[in-house]
Structure formats: C-alpha cells, structure tokens
Amino acid sequence: MPQWVYNHRGSIRIDIETCTACKLCYEELPELFADRGDGIPIVYARVIGEDTKERLFKIAEDCPSGSIILE
Ligand code: SF4
Numbered sequence: 001m002p003q004w005v006y007n008h009r010g011s012i013r014i015d016i017e018t019c020t021a022c023k024l025c026y027e028e029l030p031e032l033f034a035d036r037g038d039g040i041p042i043v044y045a046r047v048i049g050e051d052t053k054e055r056l057f058k059i060a061e062d063c064p065s066g067s068i069i070l071e
Pocket residue numbers: 014018019020021022023024025026039040041062063064065066067068
C-alpha cells in the first residue's frame with residue numbers, strides 16, 4: 001500500500017514509495033516543496049499562484065519517477 005504525503009488542500013500528492021529523492025522538485029520549486037530530511041519532498045504551500053501552478057505542472061511532468069500526482 002503506497003504511503004502518501006498530502007498538502008493541506010489534498011490536491012498534490014507525492015508517492016514516497018516511487019520517489020527517488022532526486023531533489024528536482026524542491027530545488028526547482030522551493031516555495032512549494034521542501035526536503036523532509038531524507039530526500040523525500042513534503043508539500044507545504046496551501047495556495048499557489050498561476051505562475052507557480054504552471055511551474056508545478058512542468059515539474060510534475062519532469063519528475064523522473066512520476067511521483068508527483070496532481071488532482
Ligand atoms: S522530482 Fe520526483 S523523484 Fe525527484 S524528489 Fe521530487 S518527487 Fe522525488
């Protein structure tokens with residue numbers, strides 16, 4: 001059973017079983033993601049602007065393991 005890290009709105013999920021801790025998401029979008037301490041990201045922003053949203057879509061596409069799930 002996968003484990004999930006949710007943001008407060010429940011619209012962004014990180015599959016921590018498939019995440020390879022490549023650092024891309026929190027290096028590219030530090031206003032939304034952070035390293036929880038072991039390389040796995042946490043999502044901590046509640047509301048994001050349009051610019052951040054577009055960058056989020058790109059990073060979700062670029063995630064090498066497809067671990068960023070947007071709903
Ligand atoms: S980009 Fe994907 S694989 Fe890399 S740290 Fe973020 S969620 Fe994990």
